[in-house]
Amino acid sequence: xxxxxxxxTGIAGAGMYVMKLRSDNAVLKANQLKLETAVExxxxxxxxxxxxxxxxxxxxxxxxxxxxxxxKDLQDLDKRFTKKNRDIGKLALERTxxxxxxxxxGGKNAARCIELASGAEHTEAELKATLKxxxxxxxxxxxxxxxxxxx
Amino acid sequence: MYxxxxxLAVAFIILLTGCSVGEKKIKIFSLEKPxxxxxxxxxxxxxxxxxxWYIITSENAEEVFAKLEAAGIDPVLFGITDKDFxxxxxxxxxxxxxxxxxxNLLEEYKKYYEDSGNPQ
Numbered sequence: 001x002x003x004x005x006x007x008x009t010g011i012a013g014a015g016m017y018v019m020k021l022r023s024d025n026a027v028l029k030a031n032q033l034k035l036e037t038a039v040e041x042x043x044x045x046x047x048x049x050x051x052x053x054x055x056x057x058x059x060x061x062x063x064x065x066x067x068x069x070x071x072k073d074l075q076d077l078d079k080r081f082t083k084k085n086r087d088i089g090k091l092a093l094e095r096t097x098x099x100x101x102x103x104x105x106g107g108k109n110a111a112r113c114i115e116l117a118s119g120a121e122h123t124e125a126e127l128k129a130t131l132k133x134x135x136x137x138x139x140x141x142x143x144x145x146x147x148x149x150x151x
Numbered sequence: 152m153y154x155x156x157x158x159l160a161v162a163f164i165i166l167l168t169g170c171s172v173g174e175k176k177i178k179i180f181s182l183e184k185p186x187x188x189x190x191x192x193x194x195x196x197x198x199x200x201x202x203x204w205y206i207i208t209s210e211n212a213e214e215v216f217a218k219l220e221a222a223g224i225d226p227v228l229f230g231i232t233d234k235d236f237x238x239x240x241x242x243x244x245x246x247x248x249x250x251x252x253x254x255n256l257l258e259e260y261k262k263y264y265e266d267s268g269n270p271q
Binding site: 007011014030033034037041052055056059062063066067070073074077078081087088089092093096099100103104106107108110111112113114115116117118119120121138139142 | 181
C-alpha cells in the first residue's frame, strides 16, 4: 500500500516536473525567437544606417559643390562690373546705347536664371550650349550643364 | 512482480516522453506598415516678365523722355545709380541662389526619405 502511494506520488511529481520543463522550454524558445528577431532587426538597422550615411555624404558633397558654384557665380558677376578697373557708369556715359543693350540682355538672362532656379525645364538650346557664345553668362552652371568653362 | 516492474517502467517512459508530442511551436513576426508618402508636387516654376532698362545720362535725358511720350508711356522713370545697379544685380543673384539652394534641399530631402526607405 505504501509502495503504491509512493509510486503514484512519484509519477505525479515526475509529471509535474515534466510540465514545468515544458513550460520552461516554451519560454526559452520564445526568448530565443525574440533574440533572433532582435538580431535580425539590428542587422537591418545597421545596414540602413550604412546606406543612410553614404546617402548623407553624397548629398553633402552635392550641396558643397552647389555652394561653391554660387560663390564663383557671385565672383564672376562682381568681376564683370569691375574687371580691369571697369566703371560701368563711365562706360554708360560714353557708349549709352551699347550699355543699354548689354544691361537689357543681362536682365533677360538673369530672369531666365531665376526661372531655372525655381525648377523650370531647360530648353534644348540651353542643354546643347557648349561654347561661351551660347551660354547664359549669368548662371552657366545652372543654365548650361554641358558647358565646361575653359581654364 | 517482474512484469509489474516492466509495465511501470514502460508507463513511466511514456509519461515522460508523451508531453513532447503535439507541442505547439511559437512564431514571432512583425509587420511593418510604411508611412504614407507626402506626395506634394514640386512648386510651379516661375515665369518672369520682361522689363526694359533705360539708361539716362544728362545728355540723352530729353531724348529718352520724348521717346517715352511718343510711345504713350508716362514720362517718368524710377532710377538707380550705376553703383546701385551693381547692388541690385548682386541681390538678384543671391535671391536666385537661395531659391536654387532651397529647391535642391527639397529634392535631396525627398530623395532621402522616399527613395531610401527611411520611414520618418
